[in-house]
Amino acid sequence: MVIDLNEQGTQTALALLVGVTQPTISNLMSEGKLPSSGTLGELLQAYCARLRDQAAGRLGDSLGLDLVQERAALAREQRIGQAIKNGVARREFAPVGLLADVLGTASSAVVDRFDHLEGVLAKSCPDLPDDAKTAVLTVIADARNEWIKSTARLVDAAVDEMLADSDHDSMAADNAAPVDLTTDVEGSIT
Template identity: 60%
Template sequence: MLDLASTVTQTRFGELVGVTQPTVSDLCTRGILREGASVAEWLRAYCDRLREVAAGRLGRESGLDLVQERAALAREQREGQAIKNAVARKEYAPIGLLADVLGMASSAVVDRFDQLEGALRKVAPDLPDAAKTTVLQVIADARNAWISETAAIVSDAVDAMGNADTDETDDDANPAPSPAPQPTT
């Protein structure tokens, strides 16, 4: 039986409350536990300290603020769940996949544009060369604008993601993927 009015060693107190002797020593060094105090006083001081830490009122001296840590964890869990929900609704995809899909779509459009000259010769062999040249020039300009705008959008999205990774204070730093640009004619 332990006499609560007596003193106890750091090792024995650590065994009693379930911590290591170095932890008890640290509590003594920081003045939380007074050397030479009774077991009852150490238990009261230790329990008071636990209540203060659990309430989030202590812990800042070690660089840990329990309330802020819990809030950060909750925010990360909420953001993770939001991403999972967006993926399930097919509203979100990795930037690499979006870039690949956009590239394939652009390639398909460019292939169709390249077939236009032959199709014009078949369908309208009497079309004047000036008209054909004008149509082909407008299509070439639209194709070039499509490609440059697509490249700019992908580049901007990648830059924004890079900035979001370095900016930890902005919660809304990750932009939503934007739709593919529409070709101008």
């Protein structure tokens, strides 16, 4: 069988030549992805050029997706997911909800003990001068207030980071978003 590539091309002839159905060629032509007229050689060249572009990722599909970009985004998400799993395994990350609960419980326990300090001082050191009691209580109150402020700043920063990550990465923000535990707390009591 001899094929004359210089004769006027038809949908049926091109479909037979490339091994697809005539409706497939018709759809490609009606969508403007192939020229609607030309010689069989020109139509064949246009079809092959489209296949090369599609294979190279230069063509998006009808939904506007780019295969190369989608694969890169998937690979990035897989790297992030693996980094999170590694951080959890090394005990560097924990869920935000758990951290908030732990910080709240720890702050509450410290504040409760600080609040009882005046009574403990009065019982254990009844002859301690009032100026000394006031000085101790002032230092403790300042430390307690700084503890609360630092905890609030840490939680706010973690929540802001989580929100920023979910905005940039389009990740669903659930209660298991990771937070880096290796960050120092500002103004911690030493």
